[in-house]
Amino acid sequence: MFTQQLQSVQGRSANLYQDTNTAVQPEADMLLATLKELDTASKTLEIVTEKLFEQTQKLGNVQVRLREEYKRYQDLLNFIPNAYLVTDTQGKILSANRATASLFNLQQRFLVNKPLVCFIAIEERQAFRSQLNQMHTSECDYVQEWISRIQPRDCEPFEAAITVACVRDVKGKLTGLRWMVRDIHHIS
Known part of the structure; x- marks a missing residue:
């Protein structure tokens, strides 16, 4: 869901960027610079989100392995x-x-x-x-x-x-x- 929201923000940002290219100069330049910064920030956020998702998956895998090891340890102790x-x-x-x-x-x-x-x-x-x-x-x-x-x-x-x-x-x-x-x- 977060990824979809991020893609939506990136799409709106791209549309604003195109609209700004046709606007009056000093305001357009400032808006253009702001939109470029927003685009860079959203791309960075997307990369961070992907890395966070990968780490969350890895942590989930580690938890599964830990549960398996704990069960194995418990089984050994019981015997x-x-x-x-x-x-x-x-x-x-x-x-x-x-x-x-x-x-x-x-x-x-x-x-x-x-x-x-x-x-x-x-x-x-x-x-x-x-x-x-x-x-x-x-x-x-x-x-x-x-x-x-x-x-x-x-x-x-x-x-x-x-x-x-x-x-x-x-x-x-x-x-x-x-x-x-x-x-x-x-x-x-």
């Missing part, structure tokens, strides 16, 4: 055999794979926004919170590992190996945590 989840810095679950849902005995969609501490056995929650606080004060990005008792929903608690790593932004600020939880109560 990891261990529980894998991401939390904010306070331990609130932001995303979790299918293995996490199975291990915690709760549908995947209900895990989001739940505090991870809800799935730690009551007697170990204080120690878990201490470990979480250590992650906040530590400047290191090393992976921490410990054993804890997991309390799935409506099931008996069991021993699990927990691995956690910091997620930091480009300025080094802690923005989240990545967790891997492995059931070790069947391992001898």
Whole structure:
């Protein structure tokens, strides 16, 4: 629609230009110069509009590829055999794979926004919170590992190996945590 309006302005400008060639001189010269400037500006605007349209198409293509990559990433995470989840810095679950849902005995969609501490056995929650606080004060990005008792929903608690790593932004600020939880109560 914008392109059609631009072409219409260019057409009217060309008609005015032709009419000005037959007009009286000083006013005609000034009008002629103005129309030339308008013509140049409209041509520039047309070129910019075409470039903007091309960039918009490219951005649309990039968005499609990003959505495909995100879906592929989500699919890969869902098929990891261990529980894998991401939390904010306070331990609130932001995303979790299918293995996490199975291990915690709760549908995947209900895990989001739940505090991870809800799935730690009551007697170990204080120690878990201490470990979480250590992650906040530590400047290191090393992976921490410990054993804890997991309390799935409506099931008996069991021993699990927990691995956690910091997620930091480009300025080094802690923005989240990545967790891997492995059931070790069947391992001898």
